[in-house]
Amino acid sequence: MKLINYLLFFSSLSFFRSFKLIYYLNSKNKTDILFYYPQYLSHQSSLPKCIVPLIKSIKKNNLSFIVIEEPNLYQRKPLTKKADSFDFLWILVIIFRKFYKGNDYGKIDVKIGTLLSKILCVNRDIKNIITISQSLQSFFKGMFPNASLYDYQHGLISLKYNGYVCENSVAKHIINNKSNVLLYGTDFQNKLLNSKGGKYFKKHSFVIGSTSFKEYGRPKKSFNGSILFSLQFTQSHSRKINEFLLDKTIKFFDEIESNKLNFNIYIKSHPRFDNCISIDNLYNYKFVKNAPNDLEHCFRICSLHITEYSSVLFNSIRAGIPTLLTRFSNRLNIYEDEYGFPCNSLCLINDFDKINNDLFFNKLINKQLKWSKKLFEPYNEKKFIELFI
Missing domain, CATH: 3.40.50.2000 (Glycogen Phosphorylase B;)
Structure with missing residues (x-):
């Protein structure tokens, strides 16, 4: 099954399109914001609904940007038309991880990002990176060490799994990458501030609200079955x-x-x-x-x-x-x-x-x-x- 998945991956149009990104990164031009999200968030070959309002705001303010979609080896969907393919770089990250020992996967990804930026002659001046679900943040820290990293909240923040916090302390990878977090609401921010070492989030967390939020609907009056x-x-x-x-x-x-x-x-x-x-x-x-x-x-x-x-x-x-x-x-x-x-x-x-x-x-x-x-x-x-x- 894995072999078939890899064959489909390497023979896909998305994989060949991903080489275009290398040329983009070779350029010495500036990009204000790089958006990066995992493919499962895309909806019927459209950009994830959670980032569409962010992109509209960026366009309205004449900021330059690129949107990159992370592939999913086990559930191949057509690449979102308005996103660039990351297939080639993604498979390089997977391969290079095999050559590093240890359990600190964040540090390993930083090293891979640094190495690939040299091998592929990455010259692009990326000012800010916004990820969803913290996808490949450590890799981007290595490839673009001067960029400001942001992660836009997706889902619930809990002490029970390793995200922005881990066991009521600021997660190690957040501090190591100097990551900033974009949050749905004030109470989520307070939760982070009240964690052990939460002072970090005073300067690194920002409540921008939920892009999926619409006006509160009229409450249903009864249960309809x-x-x-x-x-x-x-x-x-x-x-x-x-x-x-x-x-x-x-x-x-x-x-x-x-x-x-x-x-x-x-x-x-x-x-x-x-x-x-x-x-x-x-x-x-x-x-x-x-x-x-x-x-x-x-x-x-x-x-x-x-x-x-x-x-x-x-x-x-x-x-x-x-x-x-x-x-x-x-x-x-x-x-x-x-x-x-x-x-x-x-x-x-x-x-x-x-x-x-x-x-x-x-x-x-x-x-x-x-x-x-x-x-x-x-x-x-x-x-x-x-x-x-």
């Missing part, structure tokens, strides 16, 4: 965790079936799902349906959202739809443990009568709306642009 379920099976989890979540989901569906509850569940896979585990058996239940690709379409159909810890929770609240947590794992109960999420410890099955009560339903969504407003703020173009001019 349709539920959106944001699944959390991802390549980022170990096989064991994915199997655990699948087992819990099946037991959850079995219980719904045995209680003869009358509703439909629309299941939506995580962007990094990449077929990491087979979920075909979930569709054996009569009440399970495949959710539309477009999230806004999902919110038009459904009036309730459930998840283990997906950041779709913020989008659902913004659309006027309350969220319940599945609580399959105590370790993954991030929203309640770290953010005090108000869902009254509700269980879809045991508290179904409450959810069907319009007065209770309205109180729930209003509580969640109030809770979300300092975590999920509207995009502020002025604050974003001020960083670069």
